[in-house]
Amino acid sequence: MARRTGRRPGNPDTREAILTAAREAFAERGFEAASIRGIATSAGVDPALVHHYFGTKEQLFKSCMDFPIDPAEMLPQVLAGGPDEIGERLVRFFLRIWDSPAGVAAVALMRSAVTNDWTARLLREFVTTQMVRHVVTRLAVDPAEVPLRASLVASQMAGLAMVRYVLKLEPLASAPPEVVVAAIAPNVQRYATGDLGVAAPAQRE
Template identity: 75%
Template sequence: MARRTGRRPGNPDTREAILVTAREVFAERGFDGASIRAIAAGAGVDPALVHHYFGTKDQLFLTAMNAPLDPREVLPEVLTGPPDEIGQRLVRLFLRIWDSPAGTAGVALLRSAVSNEWTARLLRDFVVTQILRQVTTHLALDPAQAPLRASLVASQLVGLAITRYILRLEPLASTPAETLVTAIAPTVQRYVTGDLTDVFDR
């Protein structure tokens, strides 16, 4: 069967066709392995049309994920300031977002990821490429250690999200955000910049 080519600017379903294909390609190949050209080919449109609707690959990925926000708009808040306080800033921002209306979309996304491997792949790639990679790159962490450090941070934050916003386990579910920052930030800080020699020497 011949592959469809060319633009479909008059078709009201074109944008949705691109999104459906983008989700499939991102889930199959990951963010780094996916390309605008491959997504366009799968949707039967010209790559320029994908750019027209969604801009960059990053923007397309965020739309395909139904991401409640663009990490690039809030990460400067985490990355600006002393490196030894990044744990506090990261946990504080995380809680502020999840306690806001955007948190509702986050809960829906996390619920889906827990029960659906396809969504889990997208969410995993979103966390790694759009958030944690930016943090580890900014801090110039040892490339050999950065992936595990990032995964440890993710385990802490995702665990917090599930416990506080999905399971609603008390008293954590109603504990003031700043109290949680005080309790959790030191662990996150250790994962990001602390001495993990005992972990990496094993």
């Protein structure tokens, strides 16, 4: 009989205990402050078991969110080309994802975030740390401004998702992608690379 290869699926109860502990840690402390060791302690397992089941902290975070796309696959497409078109590429990529079959899962996640504070905090961490901030940090901007710029870009994209795909407010809900890109990309571009007109606020600990 042929041997199975690859990572073993593991005990479902253990995996779920790790995921539950991880979701609580990421929601309460954020992605940066949460640690594999702390999550393992909360789940009552050895840290090596967390790595065995889920790999890195980023991979564990993605498993917690069950987001329909992998941000690592998004970055090369968004970053290809010069920084002066980053806003347009972000909006185009965003629309391509949300208008695809993966958009159904994204809408469900957005609806859950509206009614569940725990999910909202997880989604906020995921969007800012795994998606937008990865893009902004590769631009020629003051590092002190990166958190503010990332959150501003995220606010624009989240607002677009809510109005176009969840609330389905017309005429934006059925506007052609080119119309949406032309209207929103300049705002995203200014948030990403333009003059914000204010000093970056100090981050709260």
